[in-house]
Amino acid sequence: MSKPVPKLPNQFLPITKDVLKETVLKAKDWAILHGCSMRSKNNYSEDSVQISPFNLLPSSFPRREFNKVVELQTVFNELMHRVAHDREFVEACFKDTIQVDEFTGNLFKIYETVQQEGVSQEITVGLFRSDYLLHSTSNNNLKQVELNTIASSFSGIGTYMTQYHRYILQELGHFDKIKNLPDNDALTGSSQGLLDAWKLYGNPDSIIVFLTEEVTYNICDQRLHEFEISKLNPEVKVLRRSLTDIHDRGSINSKGELIIDNDIVGLVYLRVGYEPDNYPSKKEWDARLLIERSKAIKCPNIQYHLVGQKKVQQALAKSGVLERFLTDPKKIEALREVFVGLYGLEFDEFGDQAVQMALDDPERYVLKPQREGGGNNLYGKDVRDFMLKVKDTKERTSWILMERILPPSETGYMIVPGGPNPPPLSETVSELGIFGVLIGDPQKIIVNKQVGHMLRTKAADSDEGGVIAGFGALDSPYLID
Ligand SMILES: Nc1ncnc2c1ncn2[C@@H]1O[C@H](COP(=O)(O)OP(=O)(O)O)[C@@H](O)[C@H]1O
Ligand SMILES: [Mg+2]
Structure with missing residues (x-):
């Protein structure tokens, strides 16, 4: 890959070797104790977790750009909501794709089925994450990579990364700099969003189901949400179930309610369902259809899921298309500025x-x-x-x-499980994610909020940046002017 040219300055280097070694040990234990961890892929055990890869020090990030996309999030939320309710547009987007891409075709079939039968739950809830990279050849302006509408992860651990960097800057004596770590409570914001949606279901005895894999490596991020929900409302029961469980133990009763074992499900929060491996057999596809047909509120439902596809992102960037969904020219212009x-x-x-x-x-x-x-x-x-x-x-x-997009690079210490201490200094680039919550129905928007952020950092010479996929490290932004 062509090397990113400009560099952002790291504000906290150099660190002497002795201080570094001690700080790394402290940092790893802080991470494990606060849930910045995941299960080991090589040594999987339900009894243990190990650190998630993370950045020892926060990465520099232009304040102006950060604030800009924080403000933009509610506009993106609104846009996705409106696009999801425009059947003609959704069908046009996928017309060609579904003829050759079997997976998208299967998702689309579910969409068409529930549209034809009549959508049984009008309330929609989205936990969105809009991802951005700084574009060095465009004055370091932020440009959107994609907008996730399903299983947007790290609102849990991302929140703790902000707290971790506050702690570590304090340990290193940078008291005056802590104010440049922006507040972040994505965990409470997104958990509250799920609870607010669940409440609209209107049955206090109904449960929330987290739809998950049979084996989850990113367990902490998911459990943090589950535990936060029980903190915010101790009376709601949350259960983890897989698509296979739903197939084997789920049904829809005469009232259209989703029943799993003996519980009525008020809300299904999908942390799976976005990749072909999640559907090893017809059973899992049937389970997804069962969920979509039921009255349970889904985060996301199939139409929100579909509008998070790259094909929709590309269609929205065509000239004149945003105008179909938004009327305020300032909002339209602000969105266009972050498109490449x-x-x-x-x-x-x-x-x-x-x-x-x-x-x-x-x-x-x-x-x-x-x-x-x-x-x-x-x-x-x-x-x-x-x-x-x-x-x-x-x-x-x-x-x-x-x-x-060609992001500027920075120098930092990535801490990885089993890595050396002291860790090597590496060249990194960072991707910012902004979390949004939207609750609504086809007629109105009930909740529209920006709720927090996360930063992922990867080696500058690596193309992709997924943390669980093993390419990136969790991080948080240190705002610079
Ligand atoms: N236009 C782009 N320019 C540079 N890097 C990109 C671009 N699009 C994606 N990437 C890199 O690839 C990763 C994965 O792409 P993304 O569109 O987010 O797909 P996924 O749905 O698999 O997360 C991103 O996190 C980013 O690091
Ligand atoms: Mg992505």
Whole structure:
């Protein structure tokens, strides 16, 4: 990959070797004691967790840009809500993709089924996360990478990363600098959002189900939400169930309620369901349909899920499209400012142009399929090779082409499980995520809030940045002017 050119200064270096070694030990124990941890993939045990990869020191981040996207979050929330309720637009977005992408096709079938039968629960709740990178060739302005509408993770651990960096700056004597770590209570904000939605279900005896994998590595982030919900409302029962459990033990009664074992489910919070591996057999697809058909409130329901796909992001970036959903020109302009070039690959004049652009200058673009969870995109030479392979096939229409964002780099210490102490200094780049909560129905928006943030940092020469996927480290922003 082409190296990011400009550098952001780290405010806390150098640190002497002795202080560093001692700080790392302290930091790891703080992380484990406060849930900045995950289960080991190599040595899985229900009895233990290990540190999540994290950044010893917070990464510098321009204050102006941070504040800008914090403010923008409620606009994105509103946009996603309106797009999700525009059936004609959603159908047009996926028309070509579903003919070649079986996974998206299956999701779309569920969408069409519930639309045709009549949606049984009008209340929708979204815990969204809009992700951004600083674009060094555009004055370090923030540009949107994607907007997640399903299983947006790290509002739990992200909250603790802010507290951790407060602690570690204090330990290192930087008392005067702590004020530059912005407040972050994404955990309470998102948990309260789930509870507010659950309350609208209108049955105080109903339970909340966290839909999860059978084996979850990112257990702490999920449990933090569960425990926060029980702190905020001790009377609500929260259970973890998999799609397979729902298939084996779930049903819909004559009132349209989702019943699991003997409980009525008021709200289903999906932390799975966004990748093909989550549906190993027809059972899991049937379970997803059962949930969607029921009266339970879903976070997200199938239409919110679909509008988080890259194809929708690309369609929204076309000229004149935002105007279909928003009327305030200031909001539209603010959204446009964070978009980079996004191109569809349909068999038309625009699609052909995009194919040519990718072939001519592959380093300038990222090729993305309709997938979540990291590790699916193509970069650099792979963009060209893949394009040559698919350009005359329908397959190309299920991908989008995106202008590559080139973030500035910084120097930092990434602490990884089993890593050396002292850790090596590495060149890193950071991706900011802003959390939003939206609750509404087709007629109105009931709650629309920005609730917090998270920062993920990866080695500057790594293309992807997923923490659980093993590419990135948890971090928090240190605001600079
Ligand atoms: N346009 C882009 N420019 C530079 N890096 C990108 C771009 N799009 C994605 N990435 C990198 O790839 C990662 C995964 O891409 P993303 O669109 O977030 O897909 P996923 O749904 O798999 O998370 C991002 O976290 C980011 O590090
Ligand atoms: Mg992502």
